[in-house]
Amino acid sequence: MRQYTNVIVAYSIMILLIILVGVFQSWAIALSILNFCLISAVMTMGANIQWGYAGLINFGVMGYTALGGLAAVLVSVAPVEEAWSAGGINIVVCFFIIVGMIFSIRYILKKFPKSKKRNYVIVSLIIIGLVLLRLVSGPGIEHIEAVDPAKTGFLGGLGMPILFSWIVGGFFAAGLAYVVGKVALGLRADYLAIATLLISEIVIAVIKHEDWLSRGVKNVIGLKRPVPYEVDLQNTPWFIDLVEKFNLGKLKLINSVAEKQDVLNQLVIDASSVYVKLCFAILFLIVVIILLIITQKALYSPWGRMMRAIRDNEEAANAMGKNVVKEHLLIFILGSAVVGIAGAMMVTHDGLFTPGSYRPMRYTFLIWVMVIVGGSGNNFGAILGGFAVWFLWIEAAPIALFLINLFTSGLADTNAFKLHLIDSVPYFRFLMMGIGLLLIMRYRPKGIIPEKINIK
């Protein structure tokens, strides 16, 4: 029991903080913080699988998140029939050209010995393929993007429930991770970091500018939700009754009927947004718990032991007959898939997909701060890191404002220096993140909840 004390204490503090936000700010804010904490927790678990278990640096978190988001769009949006008939064939043909290129190159690679001639053939194949792609896709894309560009202008998706996209997002990310892993995993640690970061930038560039696929920077809005809409809830009798029951005491104090109705309406509107967020929180919590169980099991299984062995001493593990390259690739794929799930969850929560908002600061470096601060190699630590850092990221501005007012209380309200500081309150979150990361790395390098290995 004793070894879990610090875990329990840390989590209680975290939950208490969120409850405090609920009491002092509002429950809607507290719940949306909680939701994003849970999403961040999934992301950190993914990064932790790669970094904590196997010591692989993946700075491409942003790319996998965006792919997960793309999955949410492609799964849930209804197909745009017009666009399909306008240019769908071209896209399908392009798909087959790509598949054909890959298979023919693989065939050549397998069949013929390494030689200059082979390289030339492969290069010419690629060039011919690219030209073909350009010729086939060009008119198709033009037609697709011309279909009602203000509203659609893309192929749409499959029109399935958005919850499927969480799994599909995982697969998308896993597919990308397979390719990236094949290319980059042989690199030394900090090169892997740079390479994955740059590859994720390429992914974002593609998602941002291929309008036929994702609408690009025009964004996809109004995605379907797995939970009820606020507007519908506000007109459902059982929900209104429920709100009334909850607030009986408050409502009793009001005498006039009209006023009572007004207050009740306001309460219903507030409660509906809280209810929706609560539903999301429950869904996310289920995902987090399932992932936590799986990852904990994996961590303490023979496989997890092997991963740690590879992480701590690659040569020794290799000498013991473990296939380091294969295991690295596998864990890279698994971790990325988890990040992809988180990406799909996030788009589901927001109800919109904005490719322009994927930036390395928020989706790569922040996630890494979470992993390091929480404690790499320990799932509970990673989740706590996600919670704590996200909480600080959101609440940094109010905290900074409070501190600025405290320290400059001697100055007049019109003081230029004070006004400048208050204007730049949003940027104090970067400062807090940076200082937090530096302090943790210096004085508690294993994170808030360090990795524990029981040796029997």
Add this chain to the structure above:
Amino acid sequence: MDFINAIVLLLNYIFVPALAYGSQLAIGAIFVTLIYGILRFANFATGDMMSFGTMIAILFTWYFQSIGISLGILPTALIAIPFAIIFMILYMLTIDKLVFSYYRIKKSPPVQLAMVSIGVMFVTQAIVRIIIGPFDRRFFDGERFILKAVEFKEMTGLNEGLAIKSTQVITLVVTVIVVSILFWFLNKTKTGKSMRAYSDNEDLALLSGIDPKRVVMITWIIAGILATIGGVLYGLDKSFKPFTYFNNMLPIFAAAIVGGIGNPFGAFLGGYVIAFAEIFITYAYKKFFTYVLPDALEPDSLVQLLSTDYKFAVSFSILVIVLLFRPTGIFKGRVL
């Protein structure tokens, strides 16, 4: 005549801008590669360190402008650079003292130092945004063009104009001066040689009596100089915005690795490789072909290999290809 027009067109839209952009990248890449070679970590704070240096230069420029000092046709920022460099070096040395030296003495793995540099990145970014704000700032003054497109047309009687911005020339001249001094320093002076020895083999360098503290300090000083100059040149040519500077870190990394990390000369050329590739591949050649080809063969489309949206993606793809086929970079760097 058409042929000359076509060449002028390429000069105007590809060669001159790429040369300026490449110089800016090259200085940043040398900065990255020096830190990597001597301090042995990938510095993720590169972009933000450059924006910090530029910010100080801008503050000095504003001060000089307010008291009426100027260089006439040259931008005032040029006088501000030396002052900014002093502050930047102080900043670099402080960061090293407070943050990096601890891990260096402990001999932490490079990954840990890279993580720490992310912390530094966050802090530097915050400081820059708190002091100067996140907005676009232009601090260029003086004469904008050395050669205007219209003047060129009148002079030569060609259809195509060739415009040369003074910032482009300044960038090129300053880069040539800085880089030659740097290479002279690294190759000819005793301190430079000791730095290269330290980068090659730390233990051997220590055995032969090279003082590691001195080497590290000089590296940070050079890094501070390069960061400030590179940042100011970029800001003069385009504009200063903290977010762009942060993003510039990526092509700079690409340039350093493509050139062979740890190899300053490779990084220098890598900058140009990246810049030329980006602009070559995303330029629409339609007009060029209309000049060169006979009328019957004139293309209808833009003849653009990739749309300009993929500008960054081009440099990253080059990096991936280089990593795949020649992991030491084009000009042999460290083996990864």
